[in-house]
Amino acid sequence: MKKTKQKNTIKTITDQINKSIVVMSGKGGVGKSTVAANIAMQLSNEKNKVGLMDCDIHGPSIPKIIGAKQKPTQNKKTINPIETETGIKTISIGSLQPETDEPVIWRGPLKMKAIEQFFTDVNWGKLDYLIFDLPPGTGDEPLTIAQILPNPDGTVIVTTPQEVALQTIRKSVKFAEKVNLPIIGLIENMSGFKCPNCQETTNIFGSGGGKKLALELEIPFLGKIPLDPEIMESGEQGNPIVNNKKSKTSKQFQKITDQIKNKIK
Ligand SMILES: Nc1ncnc2c1ncn2[C@@H]1O[C@H](COP(=O)(O)OP(=O)(O)O)[C@@H](O)[C@H]1O
Ligand SMILES: [Mg+2]
Incomplete structure (x- = not known):
C-alpha cells in the first residue's frame, strides 16, 4: 500500500517534469557540479523553468556554485526549494544542514x-x-535516481582528459546501460589551458582522450x-560562467547545452 502511494506521488511529480538530465562521472573533482550548474543556468537564461537537485550528500557544492544562500522553507509535509535570483529551483543537503564542519556520516539507506x-x-512544480x-561513481546515489525516475531522458557524463579519469568512464557507461539510463553524451572538461600572457595552449591533463x-x-x-x-572564480562567487556573455568558455557551455537539448528533444 505504502509503495503504491509512493509510486503515485512519483508519477504526479514526473508528470510535471518535462525533461530530466543526470550529470555523473566515475571520478571526483572533474567538474560535474560545475557542468550541472552551468547547464542549469544556461537553460534558465533561455527562459526555461529549471530545477537542480544536488544529490551529493557528502560533498554538496551546488548552493555555493549557483549562489543559493537561503534556507529552504517548509510546509506541513513538503519543502519549498530555494530559488536563485534567476529562478532556478534547487535543493541540497548543504542548504538543509546547520553551518558546521560536521560531516554527514550516513550509510546507503539513509542517503537513498x-x-x-x-x-x-x-x-518542484x-x-x-x-x-x-x-x-x-556508481554507488547508492545514482542507483536511487535510476530507480526513482521512470523515464529519465538521459545522462551527461563528465571526464577530464587523462587516463586515470577516462578509465572510470567505462564503468559509468556500463552502469548507465545496466540501469537503462540513456547516454546523452560525454564532455571533456579541463581540456587544455590557454596562457593569458603568451596565448599558447598547454594540455595540462592531456587533450582529446574524451573524444577518443x-x-x-x-x-x-x-x-x-x-x-x-x-x-x-565564478564558482566561488556563485555566478556560473555562462552568465558572462563575453567569455569564450561561456560559449562552449552554450554549445554543449544546445546539443543536449537537441539530443533529448
Ligand atoms: N574547466 C575548469 N577550469 C577551471 N576550474 C574548473 C573547471 N572545471 C571545474 N573547475 C573547478 O574545479 C573544482 C572541482 O569542480 P566540481 O565541479 O566541484 O567537480 P565535481 O563536482 O566533479 O567534484 C571546482 O573548484 C571548480 O570550480
Ligand atoms: Mg560535485
Whole structure:
C-alpha cells in the first residue's frame, strides 16, 4: 500500500517534469557540479523553468556554485526549494544542514531516503528541465535516481582528459546501460589551458582522450571545456560562467547545452 502511494506521488511529480538530465562521472573533482550548474543556468537564461537537485550528500557544492544562500522553507509535509535570483529551483543537503564542519556520516539507506525525499517531498512544480548533480561513481546515489525516475531522458557524463579519469568512464557507461539510463553524451572538461600572457595552449591533463573514448564506446561526444580560471572564480562567487556573455568558455557551455537539448528533444 505504502509503495503504491509512493509510486503515485512519483508519477504526479514526473508528470510535471518535462525533461530530466543526470550529470555523473566515475571520478571526483572533474567538474560535474560545475557542468550541472552551468547547464542549469544556461537553460534558465533561455527562459526555461529549471530545477537542480544536488544529490551529493557528502560533498554538496551546488548552493555555493549557483549562489543559493537561503534556507529552504517548509510546509506541513513538503519543502519549498530555494530559488536563485534567476529562478532556478534547487535543493541540497548543504542548504538543509546547520553551518558546521560536521560531516554527514550516513550509510546507503539513509542517503537513498534523503534523495528520494528530495524528489517526492520538494515542491518542484512544473519544470522544463530537472538536472541531477551526482557524486562520483556508481554507488547508492545514482542507483536511487535510476530507480526513482521512470523515464529519465538521459545522462551527461563528465571526464577530464587523462587516463586515470577516462578509465572510470567505462564503468559509468556500463552502469548507465545496466540501469537503462540513456547516454546523452560525454564532455571533456579541463581540456587544455590557454596562457593569458603568451596565448599558447598547454594540455595540462592531456587533450582529446574524451573524444577518443566516446568514439570507442560509441557514445556521442558533446564537446570540450578548457581549464579556465574564470570557471573556478565564478564558482566561488556563485555566478556560473555562462552568465558572462563575453567569455569564450561561456560559449562552449552554450554549445554543449544546445546539443543536449537537441539530443533529448
Ligand atoms: N574547466 C575548469 N577550469 C577551471 N576550474 C574548473 C573547471 N572545471 C571545474 N573547475 C573547478 O574545479 C573544482 C572541482 O569542480 P566540481 O565541479 O566541484 O567537480 P565535481 O563536482 O566533479 O567534484 C571546482 O573548484 C571548480 O570550480
Ligand atoms: Mg560535485
